Amino acid sequence: MAANQRAGGTVSPASSASSPVDAGLLPLTAEVRPEGLAVGGVLLADLARCHGTPLFVYDEEQLRQRCREAVAAFGPGNVAYASKAFLCTAMARLAHEEGLLLDVASGGELRAALGAGVPADRIVLHGSNKDEAELRTAMSAGVRHVVVDSFDELDRIERLHAEERLPVVRVQLRVAPGVAAGAHEAIRTGGSDSKFGFGLAGGTAERAARRAADSPAMLLEGVHAHVGSQVLDARELAAGAAAVARFAAGVPGRRLTVGGGLGVAYEAGQSVPSFADWAARVHAAVRGAGWDGQVGVEPGRSIAARAGLTLYRVGTIKRIEGVRTYVSVDGGMSDNLRPALYGSRYEAFLPRSPRADRPLRARLVGKHCESGDVIIDEAALPADLRVSDLLATPVTGAYGYAMASNYNKLPRPAVVFVRDGAARVVVRRETEEDLLRLDADGPAGPAGPGVLPGARRSGGGDLVAARPLGTA
Ligand SMILES: Cc1ncc(COP(=O)(O)O)c(C=O)c1O
Numbered sequence: 001m002a003a004n005q006r007a008g009g010t011v012s013p014a015s016s017a018s019s020p021v022d023a024g025l026l027p028l029t030a031e032v033r034p035e036g037l038a039v040g041g042v043l044l045a046d047l048a049r050c051h052g053t054p055l056f057v058y059d060e061e062q063l064r065q066r067c068r069e070a071v072a073a074f075g076p077g078n079v080a081y082a083s084k085a086f087l088c089t090a091m092a093r094l095a096h097e098e099g100l101l102l103d104v105a106s107g108g109e110l111r112a113a114l115g116a117g118v119p120a121d122r123i124v125l126h127g128s129n130k131d132e133a134e135l136r137t138a139m140s141a142g143v144r145h146v147v148v149d150s151f152d153e154l155d156r157i158e159r160l161h162a163e164e165r166l167p168v169v170r171v172q173l174r175v176a177p178g179v180a181a182g183a184h185e186a187i188r189t190g191g192s193d194s195k196f197g198f199g200l201a202g203g204t205a206e207r208a209a210r211r212a213a214d215s216p217a218m219l220l221e222g223v224h225a226h227v228g229s230q231v232l233d234a235r236e237l238a239a240g241a242a243a244v245a246r247f248a249a250g251v252p253g254r255r256l257t258v259g260g261g262l263g264v265a266y267e268a269g270q271s272v273p274s275f276a277d278w279a280a281r282v283h284a285a286v287r288g289a290g291w292d293g294q295v296g297v298e299p300g301r302s303i304a305a306r307a308g309l310t311l312y313r314v315g316t317i318k319r320i321e322g323v324r325t326y327v328s329v330d331g332g333m334s335d336n337l338r339p340a341l342y343g344s345r346y347e348a349f350l351p352r353s354p355r356a357d358r359p360l361r362a363r364l365v366g367k368h369c370e371s372g373d374v375i376i377d378e379a380a381l382p383a384d385l386r387v388s389d390l391l392a393t394p395v396t397g398a399y400g401y402a403m404a405s406n407y408n409k410l411p412r413p414a415v416v417f418v419r420d421g422a423a424r425v426v427v428r429r430e431t432e433e434d435l436l437r438l439d440a441d442g443p444a445g446p447a448g449p450g451v452l453p454g455a456r457r458s459g460g461g462d463l464v465a466a467r468p469l470g471t472a
């Protein structure tokens with residue numbers, strides 16, 4: 001299909017889905033101008049021109065507002081941002097400035113948070129298989145607390161304290177309450193068949209609590225659970241909280257953390273509980289279960305998802321007669337793995353005409369070498385969609401960039417924050433050179449290119465290798 005050619009063909013006469021603008025899927029500061037959609041006072045088309053595509057765009061005002069709403073609902077000191085949803089230096093600083101603790105789940109996330117200047121005593125370390133190096137860094141730095149997840153981890157903490165004289169660390173005990181919730185099997189964590197935490201069933205959690213309470217290496221300050229993610233019914237989150245509260249009430253410590261999990265709307269028509277609804281349900285449930293101590297939460301998605309959107313450039317439009325239309329963009333499963341991993345659904349719109357009718361039905365796909373590289377299985381799009389159009393998918397601020405990969409050696413996109421008419425790059429776009437630099441034997445790798453003197457291919461060209469083949 002030639003550039004400029006329009007999609008045509010697969011128009012559904014039945015409906016034109018309501019615009020994402022009016023469905024509440026766009027960031028808070030989104031505004032429709034005659035020239036197209038702007039966020040944070042900046043036209044999306046200008047951002048794409050300046051920074052290229054694919055591009056993650058975050059509305060900084062919305063990120064801050066969500067942080068404030070969470071703190072207002074649960075109280076200062078009771079909200080940790082689950083940085084796995086989206087983390088970079090700017091995001092860590094923003095969450096810290098807004099009074100949130102930072103939940104990190106690996107040495108890398110810990111290092112990013114510390115490197116951003118977040119004080120160690122505002123950081124909480126998670127992980128179902130923390131290694132000694134991660135625990136060593138956390139204990140030496142003096143993190144707020146560690147959420148302990150296994151007997152092996154208790155052993156490691158005790159060894160680090162006894163043999164390396166690392167300070168006593170505050171811990172919360174992660175339990176698997178036997179209540180799981182969430183939009184997909186892969187993101188339900190609280191059931192009894194889970195790699196996370198100590199099971200309440202069979203007395204495992206009780207044994208772990210006794211062990212932690214008696215340990216000279218740690219101070220047991222409470223209990224933690226996380227039942228799952230993208231939960232749209234606050235009653236499910238409250239049921240998990242009640243189950244763990246009953247246990248926590250019999251354990252030393254005054255802190256109960258009930259995890260994250262609050263869902264967001266990805267499609268028009270989905271309704272989601274507010275932070276205030278979530279807090280009201282959880283507080284009522286844990287009080288009812290006999291808990292009168294502190295209640296903490298760790299929202300990730302519900303802080304970051306709607307603040308972010310992804311901009312793509314349409315590269316090809318392929319109409320297969322009697323089958324469907326494929327619209328391909330310049331990213332795909334490497335910047336949004338969620339549809340392939342969980343069957344997650346998204347919407348798309350054109351920033352040049354964000355409220356346009358979207359009667360065309362087409363499969364929105366990426367540029368990767370597999371058929372599963374689908375962003376939206378049946379996207380509703382404007383009928384005049386054409387090659388080289390800028391296209392946006394809203395609500396990609398959580399677990400988009402965070403789970404991005406370099407599949408097919410695609411460099412990961414840049415991330416920009418927009419606010420008050422200005423954009424700043426908070427994560428620069430990767431280059432192909434960045435990727436080649438990791439390849440020790442590659443042309444840009446640390447070993448540098450090497451040419452085997454005198455070596456010839458059968459065709460006669462120089463045989464290039466980082467070092468003579470057969471040497472160590
Ligand atoms: C322990 C823990 N806390 C918090 C979160 C954040 O979850 P969400 O992004 O669903 O709020 C997760 C991930 O699901 C988690 O595993």
Ligand SMILES: N[C@@H](CCCC[NH3+])C(=O)O
Pocket residue numbers: 084187229230338398399403
């Ligand atoms: N990666 C998941 C959420 C996992 C939450 C972490 N425990 C998602 O994209 O929905």
